[in-house]
Amino acid sequence: MLQVLMHSQYHRGETAALLTGLGYSPGDIDFLFFAFERPGA
Amino acid sequence: MRDAVDSLSLARTLVDYNEWANERILATADRVPDEAFHRPLAGAGHGSIFGQLRHIAYVQLGYLAGFEGRAIDAASGAAAVAGLRSGPRVTRGRGGRVPARPPRLARAGRRAHRGALERAPAPMAGQSYRWESTCSRC
Numbered sequence: 021m022l023q024v025l026m027h028s029q030y031h032r033g034e035t036a037a038l039l040t041g042l043g044y045s046p047g048d049i050d051f052l053f054f055a056f057e058r059p060g061a
Numbered sequence: 062m063r064d065a066v067d068s069l070s071l072a073r074t075l076v077d078y079n080e081w082a083n084e085r086i087l088a089t090a091d092r093v094p095d096e097a098f099h100r101p102l103a104g105a106g107h108g109s110i111f112g113q114l115r116h117i118a119y120v121q122l123g124y125l126a127g128f129e130g131r132a133i134d135a136a137s138g139a140a141a142v143a144g145l146r147s148g149p150r151v152t153r154g155r156g157g158r159v160p161a162r163p164p165r166l167a168r169a170g171r172r173a174h175r176g177a178l179e180r181a182p183a184p185m186a187g188q189s190y191r192w193e194s195t196c197s198r199c
Binding site: 034057 | 072075076077078079081082083085086088089090092093097102104105106107110113114116117120121124128
């Protein structure tokens, strides 16, 4: 399970950089910001 | 027992984060015009924004299926790929109305993730499970 989650994270990061290059940034999708949004998580 | 409970709690948090991050990437990709969405990009290991998203979708579906001891089925793969976009990029329909977009399909995958987590304790315990590579399809 960790493999699929980590693999996805790698490709999401890559895709986020590509989207940003096109002028459409997804914003910060680091785990930290998820944790800030959901303190109970 | 406590370790097992803590592991499940951590796994849930990581799966929730996966959904959260997927939603953000998909919502951003929705704003990209069709041409750019499919444009070959240097640095895209899977060709384009579309190719990147398709790869992520196939890998996640492939693992989900693997947790359940089966291969990914063509229908769910096709549905996932179709759902990478929310729908036709029409801004104005007849009479100047903004047509409702079809529901995004990624949500079905989210529910599947949660279900698979509950049903598949073996992979979490580090035991082997059947996994068939899906990369050749994407």
